[in-house]
Amino acid sequence: MRITLLCVGKTDDCQLAAIIDKFQQRLKHYIPFSMVSIPDVKNTKHLRSDQQRTKEGIAILKYLSPGDYVVLLDERGKEYRSVDFASYLNKLMVGSMQQVVFVVGGPYGFDEPIYERANSRISLSKMTFSHQMVRLFFVEQLYRAFTILKGEPYHHE
Numbered sequence: 519m520r521i522t523l524l525c526v527g528k529t530d531d532c533q534l535a536a537i538i539d540k541f542q543q544r545l546k547h548y549i550p551f552s553m554v555s556i557p558d559v560k561n562t563k564h565l566r567s568d569q570q571r572t573k574e575g576i577a578i579l580k581y582l583s584p585g586d587y588v589v590l591l592d593e594r595g596k597e598y599r600s601v602d603f604a605s606y607l608n609k610l611m612v613g614s615m616q617q618v619v620f621v622v623g624g625p626y627g628f629d630e631p632i633y634e635r636a637n638s639r640i641s642l643s644k645m646t647f648s649h650q651m652v653r654l655f656f657v658e659q660l661y662r663a664f665t666i667l668k669g670e671p672y673h674h675e
Contacts, residue, residue, distance in 0.1 A: 519549065519550075519610065519611050519614075519615050519616060519617070519618060520549070520550040520551070520552075520616065520617050520618070521545075521549055521550070521551050521552075521617075521618050521619075521620065521660065522551070522552050522553070522554055522617065522618070522619045522620070523551075523552075523553045523554070523619075523620050523622065523653065523656060523657065524554050524556065524578065524581055524582075524619050524620070524621045524622070525553065525554070525555050525556065525621075525622040525649065525653060526555075526556050526558065526559075526574050526577070526578070526622065526623055526624040526649070527555065527556070527557075527558045527624065527649060527650075528555045528557075528558075529555075529650045529653060530650075531650060534650055534651075534653075534654060537654055538553070538653055538654050538657055541654075541657040541658050541660075541661050542657060544661050545657065545660060545661055545664065548661075548664035548668070549664065551660070553653070553657075554581060556574070556577045556578065556581065557577075558624075559573045559574055559577075559624070567626040568626075568629075570624060570625075570626055571623075571624065571626050571627060571628065571629040572629050574623060574624040574628075574629065575628065575629030575630075575631050575632045578621060578623070578628075578632055579631065579632070579635065581619075582619060582635065583617065585616060585617060586617045586618070586619045587610065587615045587617065587618045587619070587637050587638075588618075588619050588621060588635055588636045588637050588638075589618060589619070589620045589621070589636065589637065589638045589639065589640060590620075590621050590623070590628060590632065590633070590636045590638070590639045590640075591620055591621065591622050591623075591639075591640060591641070591642060591652060591656065592623070592627065592628065592639040592640070592641060593627075593641055593644070593646065594639065594641065595638075595639030595640040595641040596638075596639065596640050596641065597640070597641045597642075597643070597644070598640060600659060600662050600663065600666065600673060601666055601673075601675065603640075603659060603663050604662075604663035604664070604666040604667050606640075607660075607663050607664075607667070608667055620656065621636075622649055622652050622653065622656070623649075624649070625649070642655050642656065642659070643655075
């Protein structure tokens with residue numbers, strides 16, 4: 519199984535990017551992982567939120583393949599404890615998923631065609647985080663999940 523984190527926009531904080539990169543490097547020991555950033559929509563101050571969601575949705579769909587298992591990181595998604603998220607990933611691996619794409623949308627969420635394309639939705643928290651922080655939290659939780667699955671001493675309960 520390969521995992522991709524597909525994000526709208528880029529991480530422009532170099533310190534945050536360095537920490538994200540650290541976890542990306544660690545993940546390579548467990549699974550093929552990549553992070554793809556879709557360029558931000560241009561001239562957003564002249565667009566309504568629904569127009570921006572539509573443009574972002576079109577860009578997201580261009581990066582998805584028909585066989586991808588798509589998981590939206592969405593505030594209305596299912597919440598997991600770290601151990602349960604590890605179990606969720608394990609079920610995807612056992613289910614022979616070839617490519618799992620986790621998607622972080624833009625500031626106004628996802629357009630309806632993206633919700634229709636998604637196979638699943640998860641929430642990292644009931645709180646709202648910046649899209650840059652979501653990337654860090656996600657890659658850390660992904661790393662944590664694989665250490666849990668391997669029985670390694672990163673996670674403590």
